[in-house]
Amino acid sequence: MRVVIVTMFEIGKDSGDTAGEFQTWKERRHLDTRIPFPQGYHDLFYNPDSGILGIVTGVGSIRSSAAIMALGLDPRFDLRHAYWLVAGIAGIDPQNASIGSAAWARYAVDGDLAHEIDAREIPSDWPDGLFPLDSKGPLDGTSRTPDHGEVFALNPALADWAFRLTRNVVLDDNAAVAAVRARYVGFPAAQRPPFVLEGDNLSAMRFWHGSLMNRWANDWVRRWTGGKGEFVTSAMEESGTMQALDYLTHAGKADRDRVMVLRAGSNYTLPPPGTDAAHSLAQENLGYSGLGVGIENLYRVGSVVIDRLLADWPHTEKEIPR
Structure with a gap:
């Protein structure tokens, strides 16, 4: 195995309908070989020509931790030199970026402990x-x-390399997403068309929303990273995924220094001016305003990194880019 694509959910079928996080990767990367995975949430899919394996962990840190651990301990796979790309949608802080933007994390912070x-x-x-x-x-x-697992530092050199490689990728956008952005008066970053940035991830099993919770998220990330991290994306899985990969690394089954976390904004973590948090969250629960754009941009950005890793495989198999 050369690359493991880690996604968290799919909306319906694995192909041919509205895409969740996994479908775009399956279809465009020709992950056509189905591998039964009864010890996990969802069967695995593989392309034997490229060496790309796709996994859907299920939503939440409990499922992601169990699925990644089950994969890493499965004797059918050799993942010692594999790169791991976590590619999922997220809430995004309008103080830092806009929906559809894609952020490479240097830290994954737990919000539940x-x-x-x-x-x-x-x-x-x-x-x-x-x-x-x-x-x-x-x-x-x-x-x-x-x-206790409050914070996981990713390989900063690899994250920086991925960002430099993708910072100028042209991202998807549309009029509906632009209309949502326009409501965030006073948040210049939130009103920008989607862009690539570096920014850290806070994972919690609670889907939180609102200005006060957003302040907590920023404070929490600063606290646990010693002021080095910047909260940008909210999700539910990274602390579980990273804890499993830590243990697998200790067991010689994986290399946590080859892990990348890419999250694209599907919704903002706080409401636009003039809207209360409860109403804003209710509206997002009808369908994330940036879901389609976020999923597309995860693929556009992540694929650039995967292509480079595979093109240079005789080198990248042995040495991590920096």
């Missing part, structure tokens, strides 16, 4: 009710070393 107090009982001087497990509250500035 925490203490929580209900919003109706938060002390008046607290910014929110979420705080680290070994702290006394969100205002406790004590420095602490992550040891």
